[in-house]
Amino acid sequence: MGFFNKIKEGLKKTRDAVIGQIDSMLKSFTKIDDELFEKLEELLVMGDVGVPTAEKICEELKKKVKKEGIKNPNEIHRLLEETVSDMLRGGEELDLSTTPSIILVIGVNGVGKTTTAVNLSAALAAKGKRVLVIDTDPQGNTTSGFNIDKNELENTIYELMLGECSIQDCLIKEVVPNVTVLPSNVNLAAAEIELIGVDKKEYILKNEVDWIKDQYDFIVIDCPPSLNMLTVNAMTTANTVLVPIQCEYYALEGLSQLIHTVNLVRERLNPQLQIEGILFTMYDSRTNLSMQVVDNVKKNLNQKIYKTVIPRNIRLAEAPSYGLPITMYDPKSAGAESYMALANEVIKRKDI
Numbered sequence: 001m002g003f004f005n006k007i008k009e010g011l012k013k014t015r016d017a018v019i020g021q022i023d024s025m026l027k028s029f030t031k032i033d034d035e036l037f038e039k040l041e042e043l044l045v046m047g048d049v050g051v052p053t054a055e056k057i058c059e060e061l062k063k064k065v066k067k068e069g070i071k072n073p074n075e076i077h078r079l080l081e082e083t084v085s086d087m088l089r090g091g092e093e094l095d096l097s098t099t100p101s102i103i104l105v106i107g108v109n110g111v112g113k114t115t116t117a118v119n120l121s122a123a124l125a126a127k128g129k130r131v132l133v134i135d136t137d138p139q140g141n142t143t144s145g146f147n148i149d150k151n152e153l154e155n156t157i158y159e160l161m162l163g164e165c166s167i168q169d170c171l172i173k174e175v176v177p178n179v180t181v182l183p184s185n186v187n188l189a190a191a192e193i194e195l196i197g198v199d200k201k202e203y204i205l206k207n208e209v210d211w212i213k214d215q216y217d218f219i220v221i222d223c224p225p226s227l228n229m230l231t232v233n234a235m236t237t238a239n240t241v242l243v244p245i246q247c248e249y250y251a252l253e254g255l256s257q258l259i260h261t262v263n264l265v266r267e268r269l270n271p272q273l274q275i276e277g278i279l280f281t282m283y284d285s286r287t288n289l290s291m292q293v294v295d296n297v298k299k300n301l302n303q304k305i306y307k308t309v310i311p312r313n314i315r316l317a318e319a320p321s322y323g324l325p326i327t328m329y330d331p332k333s334a335g336a337e338s339y340m341a342l343a344n345e346v347i348k349r350k351d352i
Contacts, residue, residue, distance in 0.1 A: 113222065
């Protein structure tokens with residue numbers, strides 16, 4: 001089995017588009033220089049090899065190129081295969097393990113986006129999965145949802161994106177069993193302005209998360225309702241998108257545009273990004289409207305739709321004021337049971 005096939009099988013996430021980009025990139029260069037290695041490292045990271053491994057592969061390649069006196073960029077393909085084979089034979093730890101599902105919860109305001117991020121994470125953790133929750137919304141409601149005082153934090157995702165601390169400095173571990181949180185607060189609202197002119201700012205979060213992602217089974221990202229640099233960072237980090245929509249007609253208006261945006265990011269920035277599915281929230285079985293919206297979407301939307309539907313539930317609305325996910329606030333409520341069912345679906349889709 002060839003080198004690229006090994007990567008594709010081992011990671012189960014590498015896309016043909018990235019492999020084709022590496023081949024095309026090598027053919028476009030007439031000499032081997034630092035620019036070539038920088039581009040190769042970038043493409044390896046996009047292929048989900050991971051930042052540490054991509055750096056190690058490129059360093060080993062540079063040594064081989066210098067030792068063998070190679071001048072032709074087309075020889076890099078052969079050296080790339082040899083380098084990884086040597087690293088594997090040498091027993092070095094190579095980050096070719098299966099990557100976690102990185103789920104971006106995205107949608108307009110008022111559709112249960114943050115509620116889903118918090119409670120899906122807690123439900124996955126209750127099933128024994130290791131979960132990292134990333135809050136990229138300056139409102140910090142996901143952070144508060146785990147009873148974290150967002151106004152008293154020394155290090156948040158804001159300091160991380162500005163390079164003022166490491167990702168390990170930001171993490172708040174075991175906020176509930178098996179859940180770690182990368183928190184946010186209102187300071188993050190200034191990040192868009194402060195990062196003007198920064199090179200490759202769309203990949204800041206992805207490059208940081210790559211260092212720790214293998215410690216988790218699932219990474220759940222809550223992002224702002226508007227499309228901005230923070231949302232783009234979340235999209236380049238994620239590999240799947242979960243879209244909650246409220247069972248009302250107005251909630252459907254922005255759905256097509258949202259799906260178009262995801263497709264655009266996949267084409268230009270993140271070839272791995274896929275729509276995980278549509279989740280119906282705030283479902284009221286007593287009204288014909290909820291049932292009509294669900295039926296309409298199922299008939300007209302060419303996307304995966306979760307079987308689980310999240311009902312309107314007073315206990316779900318109360319839980320954030322106590323700083324608890326619904327699975328801990330009232331595990332026997334309809335809301336808790338629904339999010340546990342959703343967690344089962346998410347786990348099953350990952351295992352397919």
